[in-house]
Amino acid sequence: MSLSDADRELVVAELGRDPTPAETVLFENLWSEHCAYRSSRPLLSAFSSEGEQVVVGPGDDAAVVRLPTYDEDGTETDEEGEMYITMGIESHNHPSYVDPYDGAATGVGGIVRDTLSMGAYPIALADSLYFGGFDREHSRYLLEGVVEGIADYGNAIGVPTVTGSVDFHENYEGNPLVNVACVGLLSADRLVTAEAQEAGNKLVLVGNATGRDGLGGASFASEDLAEDAETEDRPAVQVGDPYSEKLLIEANEELVDERLVASARDLGAAGLGGASSELVAKGGFGARIELDRVHQREPNMSALEILLAESQERMCYEVREEHVDRVAEIAAKYDLGCSVIGEVAEGNYVCTKDGETVVDVPPEFIADGAPMNDLDSVAPEQPTRDLPDADLPAAFEAVVGSPNTASKRWVYRQYDHEVGLRTAVRPGDDAAVMAIREANAGLAISSGANPNWTTCAPYDGARAVALENAANLAAKGATPLAAVDCLNGGNPEKPDVYGGFRGIVDGLADMCRDLSVPVVGGNVSLYNDSVSGPIPPTPTLAVVGTKAGYDAPPAAFDGAGEILLVGDAGGAFGGSEYLAQVGGSDGFPTLPENASETLSTLATVANAETTLAVHDVSHGGPAVSLAEMVTADAGAEVSVENALDLFDETPGRAVVETTAPESVREAFDGVASVTTLGSATTDGTLSLSVGDETLVYDAEEIADLRGVLARELD
Template sequence: MTVSNLDTVAVAQGSPDTEQPWAELGLKPDEYERIREILDRRPTSAELAMYSVMWSEHCSYKSSKVHLKRFGDLPSETPLGKTLAGIGENAGVIDIGQGWAVTFKVESHNHPSYVEPYQGAATGIGGIVRDIMAMGARPIAVMDPLRFGAIDHPDTARVLPGVVKGIGGYGNSLGLPNIGGEIVFDECYQGNPLVNALCVGSLRHEDLHLANASGTGNKIVLFGAKTGGDGIGGVSVLASETFEEGGPAKRPAVQVGDPFAEKVLIECCLDLYAARVVEGIQDLGGAGLSCATSELASAGDGGMQIELDKVPLRDSTLRAEEILMSESQERMMAVVAPDKLDAFLEITGRWDVEAAVLGEVTDGDRLVITWHGETIVDVPPRSVAHDGPVYERPIARPEWLDAVQADSSSSLPRPADPGADLLALLASSNICDKTWVTDQYDRYVLGNTKRAMPHDSGVVRVDEESGLGVAVSTDCNGRFGRLDPYAGAQLALAESYRNVATSGALPLAVTDCLNFGSPEDPGVMWQFQQAIGGLFDACLELGIPVTGGNVSFYNQTGETAVHPTPVVGVLGVIDDVATSVASGFRAKGEIVLLLGETRDELDGGEWAHALHGHLGGQPPVVDLAAEKALASFFVDAVRRGVLASSHDLSDGGLAVALAESVLTGGTGASVDLSPVLDRDGIDAFTALYSESTARALVTVRSESDLVTVVGIAEAHGVPVARLGTTDADRLKVKDVLDLGLEEMGAAHTGTMARYFG
């Protein structure tokens, strides 16, 4: 929404004959009528503005609620204790032992990042960090799963550099390490990139804060940056409609971030928590004050009264509706007991953070907002924040799916020169080295990062005394989601779960960012329903809760929707980050082992996609029992210190895992596939490029460690095949290929620089 759209909102509410601009604000006819029924009158222009942003798809989840409620049936217990905060809070919080808890969440900033790449991505980081702050935690790391259109498309050259600079510019300025994520290129994301942002924070159990306004007479304090005209409607509107062909056209709706103001806000909040002067707190993100006031009041035990003219403004010409809808960044709202208000304001003053008392908690059940003495909002807060529309959208399996699933990659020609295929794959857009991007992020600021890109997961220390820490990974293969959204969601979870496990961490909890096309398309809703079912069933089998996340619909340009892309983040705990295992062959003479079973599973994989432009068939089989066994193996083996390296097998299969391991560590390897071919009944090509799940590549330093590892694997039911040893500066696969590290490195590292300079 642009500011000019709001000119029509400020219609004199006392003119009943004047048509209200509910359609221009994104409301449907039945939604407008429902607002009138709730209020038993015509809404004021301010109320109409509030309902319009809070009932948007982005804020209300009106098309996804009926499906997401399944996650509430998952167990909240983890092996280390109870989930301390889950779905419905600003972010999930889980117990990781020793009195520590971590909070983590992933959200989308897709459409704003297409419209204004730098600010869209930057404010995506700012928003997710404030979600973590609102739980009482100190943010300790961020991650970014990113997806763009074709690497050689002109618009990718416009969007990607801006997004990367926005993420780096905001995150680096905050002093937060960026420890992982993904960068995927696919034509389906042309015109609709996916810019997801994850943040992790740490806190002691007693520091947990929740978003509710309780206690009659408690004061409502807005603090942080002043409210401006940037971001009016913002993500709440941008993320709730489909893009049309023709490019960016909604720049005024994108928020503008100030990372240095947010850094001060972080420290100020932590001081407020330490002083115990906050009863409840809410960040201001999507829908701004409309969201903060209605959600705090709705989650509390009374009502709320707000004087809107007390909001500090950057632009004195803003109207009440604009103030309510502004999504200006770096703002928080706190509930403060009257006897603690002076202490609260002393702390905000010490940090030079502007604070204004806007009102108080009342003993009624209404949210009342005044503007220069006139009541402009008088609503039941739940009707705005939680009891919005709930749609059961039509669902239909797409007619095109049968033909796609029947089009297997088995008909594609096998390579005459396997070495040439591996070099081409290493240079392909999704496999190529991404340090052009990751070098723009500070990965080790704060001094607690143990692992970051290019390792399987990011590992960061939480407790500097004991070494207690967490590993986090995000993953999703949208091509698998297109072939089978149920299996695709499970495969995303399985890979993220596996990435966390290979570091030696015990997987504990899930957050997700569900990126789909228009919910008004029955085929898209079928994909969404299937993905939810897949995630639920997989989490149930793995015994891992979903603690929160985000749904992003309308990722569609015209009639072209993105592949179903349910990005899944998994967080695991490791007793001492010093024991975590890295990927990469770093020393000669180590023994190379393949864990897991390989099947003929090439459909949807990188070999078919990158080298042949093919997408069809059935995705790899999901074996959650095998994933769980593999994770148990890694936790056991890492604690016993018998692994020299570990790397999961995923995109590009064993061939790419071997290549990445020799390139990351700088040491070659000589391997023989015969043990795998004989055991699994496959040929060498399948052994190299299959993307079968529940597999990993590890090395051990000695024969005695090998005996121990084989024993651990047998105890957990994990198949082991001895492939060879690390040596010299070449990757040799007996009777298949022989490539030098220098040649492989040149192919791997040249792609990003060629396209982006």
């Protein structure tokens, strides 16, 4: 990638001269799609990011949200000493195709450092992963490498991976997606931002030495993947060192505890040049940086290499002069490199190398001056209705045994999801729940998307993604607090691709607004296009919610209650796993108009003492939900009128096992329908009756159906 003629003309007009080589590569990377959001920023105003709970919204390394505090009887209080959480999400898509292990690992490292830069301690990770068809050897190779990279890095730094998603779709074959979210915890008095505070303060680089790895990573992420990307683009992929990251986490804790940090930014896309210029520009300042002072891993590095290298495990701190020595002492204690590379200044962003000025530009121009793209878009066509009848046994086994709906235990068993001793509800449930004892609160977390939905109907599919993630929280009795998104699309210069991307932005924004969930930050990843074509428009959403205490109803049957299906069906099957398995097409299901009230009622029911189990309905429909709820000790006898009802994926619904079915019906009266499915049993068997046809599967048979990932990968 190189600076376009149009961009070069703008730069020359602003500077009054030709840019230097170092300035050219800075503009090339900082004005890339990956950093400047040139094609997506015009659309992002659709999101609502405000709310009483929002402390820091979009634009910083991570968002900051106020956490409610509860007393012992579950009543929200107004106690002083507020607790905050941070939320961030990022993609490492291109690097994970070129080098799945390091690409995924450094994605974890980057989002964790975004958390550190706000003064928070990372407490949870969520990974949402998307690959080509599971039957393809290359897809399985990428899956294994990505999961290993996430596991090795997250486990080594002591941050639990507690939730996420894994999806397979043929259009990810040439470009997988690796989206990672991180939640951090801090008290109000520890908050740090990426906004420079005062001219004269020093800029201090702490962490690993700078090498030549990851050069031009931002520009690399702003291009379609070429056929030879796995070999030719390897130098653009960073190499992670989780043990240094763990040291950096602990050093950052001490720096923040001792109030030594005025502002901070992690070194991610565009390296030192990106972090330092954005930090000072955000505060309305410039900088004076001596690149020779940067501690380096390799000899004879040029100015542009020092500025653009994306070597990992590095942070840029703004530090008052009187605190510099103490910062250096703490860095040395943790065996981390430390360089005073310059200072915050008035005027331009200036960098020197060997006594020569190599960069001298207005900071706000290089950080925020990229012109936005005005692109054509074409709305996707709506599918016609071609709905085949269900062969019940074949359809049930195909849908329940699909890699998309099958157990993901093979993935999450590789993650240390209990380190930190906060995980109250572990992976494999609708949502994870973290114990925030400082606030007597449970923090529920859900993350994911559904490419089948958004391929069928980008706008409505994205609305469904938001609804489903929020339903995951409600099933654990939690109320949504805030969300961050990772918007993944193909080449936006193609009108049909940009039309689909516009659809997922608007759909996600509209449903989040309907649910009163502020979208407080996020990430955009475009040019996920390769020789095999564009990816499906993929709006990963990570949502957090809160509840009093940490207890939540399980997603597995207890065996002693009546089984109800709550929520309204949408009457269509477009985007469903059923159609993916048996063929055909249909429009997308109609979503409830009162989604917020439905989920609020579901959360209330989930918290009732008479509720024994709750599991949301989404991928694969009630058939998959029921199969997932069966254990060796508890099963169900279920009856439905129509076989297709078992495969309706309309989100916002849930299967509820309760000893007080009338109370559930009363709670949902005037809100949503409640259908009796049957009764739970203690024999570990699922019995499904449709008219004169009955299917019976015991827990072992269901586990075998759902065990395709482990069976193929172990």
